Amino acid sequence: MIDPDSQIPMVDLKGQYLRIKPEIDNAIQSVIDSSAFINGLQVGEFATDLESYTGVRHVIPVANGTDALQIALMALGLQPGDEVIVPAFTYIASAEVVALLGLVPVMVDVDYDSFNVTAAHIQKAITPKTKAIIPVHLFGQSCPMEEILLLAEANDLFVIEDNAQSLGSVYSFSEGKEQQAGTMGHFGCTSFFPTKNLGCMGDGGALMTNDDDLAFRAKMIASHGQSKKYVHDVIGCNSRLDTIQAAILSVKLHHLNDYIEERQLVAKRYYEGLSDLNSILLPRKMPYTSHTFHQFTIKVTNGKRDELKKFLAAHGIPSMVYYPLPLQEQEAFTDIVREGEQLPNSELLCQQVLSLPIHTEMTEEVQNFIIEKIREYAEQGE
């Protein structure tokens, strides 16, 4: 039985740690033993491990996913006033770094079914000032990259994939070639925030690229613009992945495919338990990408999303609204957004989305309880 007073977690990081405690503890202890807390051996080892996992030529570890995006924009040499296209339905970081560098974020709408941008959405916003696009692989699925890459090539645009939520997702090109999300653009940026697909025990992030020159520039920028010790070629920043975090990440990377399968199993049970409800749309799996289910995000189509959220909370079941406001409505962007833009899907999604608990430690018993309560609520209204 589910204890009615117990709070079900949205994610269970403690449980995930306890399953591999000896491995993690050893990795941390070995860093403490060497006391090379910054730029220790494990940082390079982890970069190599992630290069093999994703098949990308270069992984550049940095302090967090937001820094990775910022460093990518800096390494591409974008100039103030250049326009960068970003989806309106995403986490703030994707657009924030654009504005921070004096570039102009141009928000575009997303596809209602996949939550992601498509080439058609991007195309409408391209102007002579557009220099780059940031497709965000939201909630665990890749954007339709083949068409986005073709559009970018035709318009001479840089592509920076925001892969903070979809590390491990595999994209299939139409002629059969498969590639990991985050390895297809000029840069891919990811985050190791603890709740991401591959999470560390603090902050962490990385850039990926297949371009030797861009890798060199990104590395230099992340290290104070330094090409050799105390020789500074460009203005950079200070963004490093701690050695302890790198050591933890190498351990957890071995388990990433299991973590993804465990999330997919939870998703499967949600599909089985909830697919017949009229007022709820389940996430649509797109044919060109695997789904790592970073989130399991339903759409409540009867206008009662907030009521369902409250009902679940009253039964100790958490849920989250990712995201409550499209970027163009955020106060921070009011001076930046172009007049007269219509982004209807982003607006609608912000009213309908609800992300349900999904994580690697979910038991069938707890999930059955969540499904039962959602059904109880939805069936009242039918």
Ligand SMILES: *Cc1c(COP(=O)(O)O)cnc(C)c1O
């Ligand atoms: C988490 C996230 C980021 C930022 O990552 P941090 O490591 O928290 O800086 C960027 N973009 C998206 C879509 C994210 O989900």
